[in-house]
Amino acid sequence: MKYNRCGKSGLLLPQISLGLWHNFGSVDDFENAQSIAKEAFDKGITHFDLANNYGPVPGSAETNFGKILKNNFQGNLRDEIVISTKAGYTMWEGPYGDWGSRKYLLSSLDQSLKRMDLDYVDIFYSHRFDPETPLEETMMALDYAVRSGKALYAGISNYNPEKTKEAAAILKQLGTPCLIHQVKYSMFVRTPEEGLLDVLGEKEIGCIAFSPLAQGLLTDKYLRGIPKDSRAAKPNSFLKSEDVSEERIHKIKALNQIALERNQSLAQMALAWVLKDNRITSVLIGASSTKQLNNNIDSLQNLEFSTAELNLIESILK
Numbered sequence: 001m002k003y004n005r006c007g008k009s010g011l012l013l014p015q016i017s018l019g020l021w022h023n024f025g026s027v028d029d030f031e032n033a034q035s036i037a038k039e040a041f042d043k044g045i046t047h048f049d050l051a052n053n054y055g056p057v058p059g060s061a062e063t064n065f066g067k068i069l070k071n072n073f074q075g076n077l078r079d080e081i082v083i084s085t086k087a088g089y090t091m092w093e094g095p096y097g098d099w100g101s102r103k104y105l106l107s108s109l110d111q112s113l114k115r116m117d118l119d120y121v122d123i124f125y126s127h128r129f130d131p132e133t134p135l136e137e138t139m140m141a142l143d144y145a146v147r148s149g150k151a152l153y154a155g156i157s158n159y160n161p162e163k164t165k166e167a168a169a170i171l172k173q174l175g176t177p178c179l180i181h182q183v184k185y186s187m188f189v190r191t192p193e194e195g196l197l198d199v200l201g202e203k204e205i206g207c208i209a210f211s212p213l214a215q216g217l218l219t220d221k222y223l224r225g226i227p228k229d230s231r232a233a234k235p236n237s238f239l240k241s242e243d244v245s246e247e248r249i250h251k252i253k254a255l256n257q258i259a260l261e262r263n264q265s266l267a268q269m270a271l272a273w274v275l276k277d278n279r280i281t282s283v284l285i286g287a288s289s290t291k292q293l294n295n296n297i298d299s300l301q302n303l304e305f306s307t308a309e310l311n312l313i314e315s316i317l318k
Contacts, residue, residue, distance in 0.1 A: 001014050001015065001016070001044025001045065002014070002015050002300065004281045006179055006180055006206035006281050006282075007177075007178075007179060007180060007200075007204045007206035007281070008204035008205075009153070009177070009179055011082070011153065011206075013082065013206070013281050013282045014044055015282055016045055016282065016283055016285055016296065016299075016300065017047035017049055017282045017283070018036070018037065018048050018049065018284070018285065018287070019049045019284040020048060020049065020050045020061045020065060021051070021054050021061075021210075022286045022288070023036070023286060024060075024061040024065060025054065025057065025060045025061050025064070026056065026060035026063070026064070027055075027057075027060075030064060030067070032288075032289065033064060033068065034067075034068050034072070035290055036288075036289070037065070038072055039293055040293060041073075043297050045297075046080060046081050046082055047083075047084070048065065048081060048082070048083050048084070049084045049208075050084065050086075050112075050116075051086040051087070051089070052091045052111065052112050053089055053091050058092075059091070059115055062085065062112055062115040063115045063116075065083075065116055066115055066116035066118070069116065069117070070117065082123065083116070083123075084122060084124070084125065084155070085112045085124060085125070086124070086126070086127035086182075087104060087108035087109065087112075087124075087126070087127055088100055088125070088127025088130070088157070089127050089128060091104075099132065100126055100128070100137070101133050101138075102138070102141040102144075105126065105142070105145070106145065109121075109124055109145055109150055110150075113150060119149075119150075120152060121151050122152045122153060123151065123155050123179060124142060124145045124154060124155070125154075125155040125157045125182060126138050126139075126141075126142060126155075126156050126157065126159075126167075127157050128158040129158065129159045129163045135163065135166055135170060138167075139154075139167055139171050139174065140170075140174065142176065143174040143176040146176045153179035153180070154171060154176050154177075155178065155179050155180040155181065155182060156178060156180075156181055157182035158183065158184075160195075164178075164181060164200070164205075165199055165203070168199075168203050178203070178205050179205070179206060180206035180207065180281065181196070181205055181207050181208075182208045182210055182284070183196060183207065183208075185209035185210075185211075185212065186209070186214045186218060186270065186274065187214070187270055187273055187274075187313070188214040188248075188317075189211065190317075192207075192209075206282075207279055207280050208280075208281055208282045208283070209274050209283045209284065210284040211284075212270060212283045212284070213267055213270050213271070213285070217243065217244065217248065218252070218266055218270035219267040220256060220265060222244055222248075222249060222252055223249070223252060223256060255269070255270075255316055258309060258312060258313060262302060263302070264299065264302055265295060267296060267299070268295065268296065268298055268302070271283050272303045272305070273305070273313065275299075276303065
């Protein structure tokens with residue numbers, strides 16, 4: 001595993017981090033989840049990323065991860081891992097369980113710490129910008145989380161370039177710099193290239209990309225359409241069947257051919273493609289098995305792209 005410095009800080013993050021958005025909830029196999037987390041750590045993945053509402057049910061990923069920590073990461077091992085969590089999306093009903101108020105963020109952080117049985121998390125994020133709450137209030141909540149010792153660093157997620165600039169300026173003035181921005185970024189989702197990556201580079205803020213495989217589209221799973229056991233085939237999934245159009249499948253097949261010529265799987269090439277930008281600190285992967293986890297980690301064996309490869313990938317994506 002290789003480690004990158006996170007923005008202008010002393011913190012190093014692995015180039016690949018493990019996200020617990022899927023496969024760690026109360027509806028999932030606990031022993032399988034525990035095996036994935038242990039294998040990830042053994043392979044050098046020191047960063048585990050959560051949010052208050054990860055599950056299902058909401059909160060259960062944190063509860064299960066707390067059990068995994070107790071079973072496997074006692075003593076000094078806690079000092080060898082980076083744990084992040086977030087608040088900003090709906091967690092509970094009523095006026096105080098959503099968005100970006102100081103009330104919600106700090107209450108949610110306390111609940112997250114109880115679920116994981118932790119004294120602190122390493123990174124606490126505002127999960128999304130709240131247009132109805134003063135940005136100063138949200139950033140002051142992050143600053144307080146750090147000053148209280150309940151978090152070591154502050155981060156933001158899903159903020160546009162303008163609000164990222166404003167948030168970073170407020171945090172800098174408060175004395176708690178913005179460590180990192182977590183954003184959706186993949187070959188199929190290029191929005192961060194429209195100004196955000198420039199802001200992060202200019203402000204020396206780390207960047208961690210989630211959904212680098214576009215919810216599984218950038219794997220060999222959809223080369224022949226929509227499998228019955230895939231996310232696109234499931235109701236209430238973030239990936240819809242209409243996302244897997246004939247045009248999209250054609251692009252996936254063309255990209256897969258390039259990956260084969262690089263002696264990589266499509267997933268491995270997709271991860272390498274995101275990591276090619278030196279403003280990206282780490283990519284967040286999910287895994288449903290240790291086999292899938294290790295396949296993704298093997299992307300680090302070939303991170304270099306020729307100009308011809310990059311040009312061909314661009315022609316396909318356009």
